[in-house]
Amino acid sequence: MYGKDQWFRVRPILQESFLHTQFAGEHLADWQGFMEGAINTGEEAAEKV
Known part of the structure; x- marks a missing residue:
């Protein structure tokens, strides 16, 4: 759990x-904790490579 504003x-x-x-991973997404967030950040990481 993150602290306030952390x-x-x-x-x-x-x-x-x-x-x-x-x-x-989902931990880096706007919608943290959801599979959609994992997919979105995975696509972003792939584009950077």
């Missing part, structure tokens, strides 16, 4: 690539 500070950091690795 999500808005942490999420941009989690979305950053590291070396040649792109991160994706």
Whole structure:
């Protein structure tokens, strides 16, 4: 569980690539906790590659 307003500070950091690795998953999506969010972030990561 994120603390109050913590999500808005942490999420941009989690979305950053590291070396040649792109991160994706529902935890990085606008609709966190749903399969649609995982698909959306997966597509975004694939486009970056």
